[in-house]
Amino acid sequence: MTGWGDRLRGRIVVAVPYLWLMLLFMVPFGIVLKISLSDYAVSIPPYTPTLDPSAGWSGFQDFLGELDFENFVWLTQDALYWKAYLSSLKIAVISTALTLLVGYPIAYGMANAPDEWRPTLMMLVILPFWTSFLIRVYAWMGILSQEGFLNQFLMWTGLTAEPLTILNTNTAVYIGIVYTYLPFMILPIYATLEKLDASLLEAAADLGCTRVQAFWLVTAPLSKSGVIAGCFLVFIPAIGEFVIPSLLGGSRTLMIGKVLWEEFFSNRDWPVASAVAVILLMILVIPIILFQRNEQKQREAEQ
Amino acid sequence: MRRLTWFNATSLTLGFAFLYLPMLILIVFSFNASKLVTVWAGFSTQWYGELLRNEAFLDAAWVTLKVGLASSTLATVLGTMAAYVMVRGGRFFGRTLFSGMIYAPLVMPEVITGLSLLLLFISIGLDRGVFTIVLAHTTFSMCYVSVVVSSRLVSFDRSIEEAALDLGCTPFDAFRSVTLPIIAPAVISGWLLAFTLSLDDLVIASFTAGPSATTLPIKIFSSVRLGVSPEINALSTIMIGIVAVGVITASLVSKRMIARQARDEQQAVHS
Numbered sequence: 001m002t003g004w005g006d007r008l009r010g011r012i013v014v015a016v017p018y019l020w021l022m023l024l025f026m027v028p029f030g031i032v033l034k035i036s037l038s039d040y041a042v043s044i045p046p047y048t049p050t051l052d053p054s055a056g057w058s059g060f061q062d063f064l065g066e067l068d069f070e071n072f073v074w075l076t077q078d079a080l081y082w083k084a085y086l087s088s089l090k091i092a093v094i095s096t097a098l099t100l101l102v103g104y105p106i107a108y109g110m111a112n113a114p115d116e117w118r119p120t121l122m123m124l125v126i127l128p129f130w131t132s133f134l135i136r137v138y139a140w141m142g143i144l145s146q147e148g149f150l151n152q153f154l155m156w157t158g159l160t161a162e163p164l165t166i167l168n169t170n171t172a173v174y175i176g177i178v179y180t181y182l183p184f185m186i187l188p189i190y191a192t193l194e195k196l197d198a199s200l201l202e203a204a205a206d207l208g209c210t211r212v213q214a215f216w217l218v219t220a221p222l223s224k225s226g227v228i229a230g231c232f233l234v235f236i237p238a239i240g241e242f243v244i245p246s247l248l249g250g251s252r253t254l255m256i257g258k259v260l261w262e263e264f265f266s267n268r269d270w271p272v273a274s275a276v277a278v279i280l281l282m283i284l285v286i287p288i289i290l291f292q293r294n295e296q297k298q299r300e301a302e303q
Numbered sequence: 304m305r306r307l308t309w310f311n312a313t314s315l316t317l318g319f320a321f322l323y324l325p326m327l328i329l330i331v332f333s334f335n336a337s338k339l340v341t342v343w344a345g346f347s348t349q350w351y352g353e354l355l356r357n358e359a360f361l362d363a364a365w366v367t368l369k370v371g372l373a374s375s376t377l378a379t380v381l382g383t384m385a386a387y388v389m390v391r392g393g394r395f396f397g398r399t400l401f402s403g404m405i406y407a408p409l410v411m412p413e414v415i416t417g418l419s420l421l422l423l424f425i426s427i428g429l430d431r432g433v434f435t436i437v438l439a440h441t442t443f444s445m446c447y448v449s450v451v452v453s454s455r456l457v458s459f460d461r462s463i464e465e466a467a468l469d470l471g472c473t474p475f476d477a478f479r480s481v482t483l484p485i486i487a488p489a490v491i492s493g494w495l496l497a498f499t500l501s502l503d504d505l506v507i508a509s510f511t512a513g514p515s516a517t518t519l520p521i522k523i524f525s526s527v528r529l530g531v532s533p534e535i536n537a538l539s540t541i542m543i544g545i546v547a548v549g550v551i552t553a554s555l556v557s558k559r560m561i562a563r564q565a566r567d568e569q570q571a572v573h574s
Contacts, residue, residue, distance in 0.1 A: 017385035021404040024442040028419035106318035109311035131546045132503045135539040139325035142531045240412025257414045277415045
């Protein structure tokens with residue numbers, strides 16, 4: 001028997017988080033969309049038109065009439081923006097591939113480690129995720145700089161005579177992304193490799209496969225879903241990354257997260273910043289949908 | 304066939320060296336006597352002393368702690384409610400939209416979340432400060448809490464809950480005396496996750512903070528933009544230390560709690 005009070009409580013449990021997300025997630029996004037259709041103006045707030053509720057219905061109509069796609073047209077015309085989108089995509093693709101190259105062997109090693117080691121190894125992979133992202137990126141500034149540890153090491157071994165310029169280049173950005181997102185790649189791959197039935201590999205060996213052949217014919221295809229999940233988990237946040245390009249990248253590193261930040265904080269052009277955000281989101285929708293399909297397929301396969 | 308071949312041993316050694324060496328270097332050089340951060344000049348704790356005398360950092364740390372505690376607690380309450388609704392709520396109007404709003408912030412670039420919240424606060428005329436950072440952090444971290452909690456809600460034996468209802472509990476009592484104790488480890492780890500996310504966040508806080516409130520990440524970011532500094536190394540070491548101790552303790556405690564619960568659950572079913 002549920003009484004009146006319980007039904008009320010039930011409603012509240014639904015309504016409170018629902019309204020919270022509506023007000024602080026959906027509505028703000030609507031505002032971004034609206035401002036992206038407005039024009040820049042030297043005023044407070046720095047855009048027109050603003051909706052004046054006292055003008056009533058006709059005021060609302062005027063307001064709608066003044067909205068336009070000018071900022072979006074501007075984004076397609078100014079080379080800076082589409083170059084920044086393309087370069088974000090390029091950096092995200094390259095660093096995702098590099099993360100996979102670094103992460104797969106680690107996940108593979110973990111899955112083949114003795115059973116009693118594995119909880120500790122898991123913990124060691126997760127621990128950096130709990131430490132500040134900012135600090136992990138910052139740690140590389142001291143390593144990659146001209147007089148940094150990497151150059152000291154390379155010159156000590158005699159591999160280079162002159163210090164290399166790594167900090168403030170795209171290379172530093174790749175290293176930063178690989179380093180900070182590595183746990184996101186390792187964990188899903190490890191999860192699929194751990195479940196892999198070892199008897200399949202024995203069967204492959206019995207049928208005359210070498211270890212390398214068995215890896216490509218058995219292990220690699222069976223860990224595909226983990227690889228795909230890991231790649232999306234690195235790729236999606238890497239596109240909109242801000243901290244890594246601004247600390248490790250140089251003035252020539254173009255990434256859209258940084259452009260948006262500068263458009264907003266330095267140029268104070270809110271309408272253009274909003275339009276940049278809207279397009280970034282439209283670019284992200286595709287990988288997000290693909291990622292969710294992959295997750296769904298994996299869940300269905302497990303059932 | 305769980306053998307540690309030379310290949311696996313090498314990849315694990317190199318992999319973990321890559322993950323931990325940068326932080327190790329940072330920690331070692333926070334005890335460097337020299338101001339030059341890459342040249343070792345003897346052991347010293349002077350940077351810790353200077354850090355503790357730096358009012359701006361202490362103020363920022365205090366703001367960060369306040370924001371973290373408030374937003375993670377709020378996020379835990381809201382996120383647990385949201386998880387309960389998602390898993391047990393059945394059908395209700397706008398369910399798809401609701402689950403969309405739970406998952407979207409997880410993949411949303413921080414610059415967009417920050418920008419959109421800032422534009423909201425400005426358009427409703429809310430002064431930016433500690434309160435707006437709390438609102439912003441609560442919004443994104445409640446989604447993480449709800450994912451953590453709902454994975455626990457999905458996996459536990461629902462018949463225990465039903466038994467409580469059959470024995471005359473109201474749904475609210477059943478939640479409080481049966482469901483909540485069972486999902487408690489997930490709720491606690493959700494809180495911890497929300498807390499660390501809040502301590503860690505730079506981008507969203509920068510948008511929503513305004514001039515009156517500065518959090519530690521904002522302070523760190525503005526000073527490391529100019530280059531590496533030994534004070535920041537000291538601060539980083541303290542933060543890494545707190546996290547390491549916290550995570551290890553939490554995982555030991557939760558392991559024990561989960562083991563005890565599994566035992567209790569089995570006893571409840573089999574007796």
